[in-house]
Every structure is written in structure tokens, then in C-alpha cells.
Amino acid sequence: MKKYFLLPLFFFFLFSCVSSKDLIYLQGDPIQKKEIKRVNDIPYKLQIGDILNIDIKCNEEKLVAIFKKQVSENSVNINPSQGNSYFLDYSIDSNGNVRMPILGTINVLGYTTTEVRKKIENGLKKFIKNSEDIFVSVKLSGIRYTVIGEVLQPGPKVVYQNKVSIIDAIANSGDITIVGNRKKVEVIRNSISGTEKFLVDLTDINALNSHVFYIKSNDIINVVPLKQKSWGTGTTGLQTLSTVISIFTLLTSTFILARNI
Numbered sequence: 001m002k003k004y005f006l007l008p009l010f011f012f013f014l015f016s017c018v019s020s021k022d023l024i025y026l027q028g029d030p031i032q033k034k035e036i037k038r039v040n041d042i043p044y045k046l047q048i049g050d051i052l053n054i055d056i057k058c059n060e061e062k063l064v065a066i067f068k069k070q071v072s073e074n075s076v077n078i079n080p081s082q083g084n085s086y087f088l089d090y091s092i093d094s095n096g097n098v099r100m101p102i103l104g105t106i107n108v109l110g111y112t113t114t115e116v117r118k119k120i121e122n123g124l125k126k127f128i129k130n131s132e133d134i135f136v137s138v139k140l141s142g143i144r145y146t147v148i149g150e151v152l153q154p155g156p157k158v159v160y161q162n163k164v165s166i167i168d169a170i171a172n173s174g175d176i177t178i179v180g181n182r183k184k185v186e187v188i189r190n191s192i193s194g195t196e197k198f199l200v201d202l203t204d205i206n207a208l209n210s211h212v213f214y215i216k217s218n219d220i221i222n223v224v225p226l227k228q229k230s231w232g233t234g235t236t237g238l239q240t241l242s243t244v245i246s247i248f249t250l251l252t253s254t255f256i257l258a259r260n261i
Helices: 002-016 061-065 113-124 166-171 205-209 227-231 237-260
Strands: 051-057 097-100 104-107 135-140 143-149 155-159 180-191 194-200 219-225
Touching (some): 051 061, 051 097, 051 113, 113 135, 155 166, 166 219
Parallel strands (some): 143 219
Antiparallel strands (some): 051 135, 097 104, 143 155, 180 194, 180 219
8 A cells, every 4th residue: 555655756756856957058969060051140130229339430530529429527437338328329219210410310220230330321421521531330239138037137138249149148147047947948039020939948059059049139038937846846856855755744644644533
């Protein structure tokens, strides 16, 4: 009788623990490629709410000074790395436009930063004769993304780099908790054509070859929980053992009391 009683508890204990294979990142050996293929790195197209850093330089700074965004005296010591680029750079409004001194309103929605740079250069040619001496730089003021779900520090993040991998993004959020599903990490991406959802298995070395391994601005990374969390049995063998012992003690006590009635 005890054997039949303990057997279900054994299987309960066995399947309720989180396996070490579910916790290790980038397992396996990378596939050796026999031929070199062009990386399909599609340029990011600007969206409403993005913030652009636009820098215009020339041999004669007086010629381009009027086109630059003026910074107030109270903002001289602002450090862009602290998130104050919102005040120093150009935000894309709800109509997909940015407003620049002299050049006025420029529509940038759906354009790449390279295309916006060319737009600004063409606009400057109307006001400056020696346009060959002008240097225009347009780039995103950091890559902004949000991590939700089973991570230690969920929430919106900004990384001031040109490229950010999904590994970087998760590490920047304190890593995935022990009950987070590393095999089915969701990347939710909004674009002009609509919303897309991708799944990435971070326990597989081939995740490095995924086209969403490098995230884009405004991506949402959702780490869904494992089934063990909803079971509430514990995440380690010791925690699960404690749960099993508690259940066994409760059932035994109930059985003894029922038998003595």
C-alpha cells in the first residue's frame, strides 16, 4: 500500500523540479557554415516616439550654428547618458515629424537614419552654398526596449550602443529568474506594417543566428514562466522535497485520523 502511495509522490517530485538543462544558456555546438552568406540586417525604420540625435558640422561653425538646436544655460551640464537626451535631441511627434530651426518640419516616419540624413543635407543646400563642407550625422539616441515577465529587474531600458543583443538586454535586466522559460523568450516588435511576435530559444547555441538576436528600438522582450511556477511546488530539489514531505505528512495524518474514527 505504501509503495502505491509513494510512487505518485516520486513522479511528482521528479517532474516538479526545474531541470539544469532549462537553465543553461546557448547549449550545443555551433553549426559550421560551409559558405559565407550576406547577413540580412534590415535597417531600422523610425517610429513615433523615437528620439534622434542630429549633429551638423562645418568648417565655419557660424554657417551651421543657426540650424542647431539651442541648449538653455540651465542644461549645459546635462549628461545625455543619464536619459536627458529627451530634452537635448529631437523627438518624433505623433505625426511622424521633427522640427528643426530654419529647416522647419521634416517628416521622418518610416525612414532610416541614412535617409533622414540625406533629407537634411538637401535642405541645407538651399541655405549654404558650399554644401560639400557640411557634415551631417543622424542616429538614434540609444536603443530603447522593455523587458517584462520572469526577470529580476523588469521595466523599460535604454542602452547607448549601436547594437544590442537579446542576451545583453536580459543581462541588463538582472537575468532570467529560475522559473523563467529560457526556451521560449518572446520578442514583440511593432513596425509600420503591424505587430510581430518571435520566439527565441536561448538555451540553443543557434539562437546567435536568429534574425531577432539583435533587438531593435521599441522591442518588448517577454520572458514567460515555466509550468513549475503555476504548480507552486518549488524550483529546486530541496524546495520540492519539502513540499512533498508536507503533503505526505498531511495525507498520513488524515489517513490515521480517518482510520481511528
